[in-house]
Every structure is written in C-alpha cells, then in structure tokens.
Amino acid sequence: MVALGTQALESMPAEQLQQTLGYVAAGAADGSSEQTDLVGQVDVRDDLAGITAPTLVISTTDDRLTSTTLHRHLAETILGAHLAEIATGHLPMLERTEEWLQLITDFLDKHHA
Numbered sequence: 001m002v003a004l005g006t007q008a009l010e011s012m013p014a015e016q017l018q019q020t021l022g023y024v025a026a027g028a029a030d031g032s033s034e035q036t037d038l039v040g041q042v043d044v045r046d047d048l049a050g051i052t053a054p055t056l057v058i059s060t061t062d063d064r065l066t067s068t069t070l071h072r073h074l075a076e077t078i079l080g081a082h083l084a085e086i087a088t089g090h091l092p093m094l095e096r097t098e099e100w101l102q103l104i105t106d107f108l109d110k111h112h113a
Contacts, residue, residue: 003064003065003089003090003091004089004090004091004094004095005060005062005063005064005087005088005089005090005095006062006089007062007087007088007095008088008089008094008095009089045073045077048074048077048078049077049078049079051078051079051081052079054080054082054107054111055074055075055078055080055081055082056081056082056084056103056104056107057071057074057075057078057081057082057083057084058071058084058085058086058092058100058103058104059071059072059075059083059084059085059086060085060086060088060089060090060091060092061085061086061087061088062087062088062089063088063089063090064089064090065089065090066090068085071083082107084103084107086099086100086103088100
C-alpha cells in the first residue's frame with residue numbers, strides 16, 4: 001500500500017481499502033520480494049548521460065517509494081529530459097489517470113512519437 005499517495009489512501013472508504021488490500025495481496029507476483037531487493041542493489045546512474053531519446057520524467061510528489069530528489073536527478077542528468085510533477089503516490093495511472101495520460105500524450109505529440 002506504499003504505492004498509493006496519502007490523499008488516495010485517506011479518501012478511500014474502509015470497505016474499498018479492504019478490497020484493495022485483498023487485491024494487492026492476491027496479485028503479488030512470484031519474485032516480487034526479489035525484485036524489491038534488486039532495486040536496492042542496481043545503480044544505473046552512470047548510464048543516464050548516454051540516453052539520447054526524448055525523455056519524460058514524471059515526478060510523483062507524494063511517492064513513498066522513490067523521492068522527488070531522484071526524479072529531479074534523472075531529469076537533470078538525461079540530456080534534454082522534461083520533468084513534470086503530478087501530486088500522487090507511486091502509481092499515478094491509478095490515482096490520477098487522466099492527468100497522467102495527458103502528460104504522456106502531450107509529450108508524445110510534441111515529439112511526434
């Protein structure tokens with residue numbers, strides 16, 4: 001449940017929260033804990049400067065899994081990257097679907113992708 005932002009969790013009715021907890025528990029993929037461990041071991045920061053594709057970094061400002069400092073570092077290190085902020089937890093596609101889609105659509109339109 002750390003993937004959702006504070007606002008989403010606090011506004012969720014108790015019954016929906018219980019359903020969400022059940023859904024998350026049932027949907028946890030095999031290897032999830034190993035992936036979590038790997039995230040803490042892999043460092044790709046030296047590779048960022050080599051990225052040449054147009055890049056959109058969406059900073060989720062209520063994210064309890066990755067920090068806005070990390071998001072800004074990505075945007076500053078990848079040449080020409082665009083940083084956009086969205087007030088959600090780690091899963092903006094669930095919390096603010098339309099806003100998240102609009103950021104991506106506008107970015108792709110700008111880069112004719």
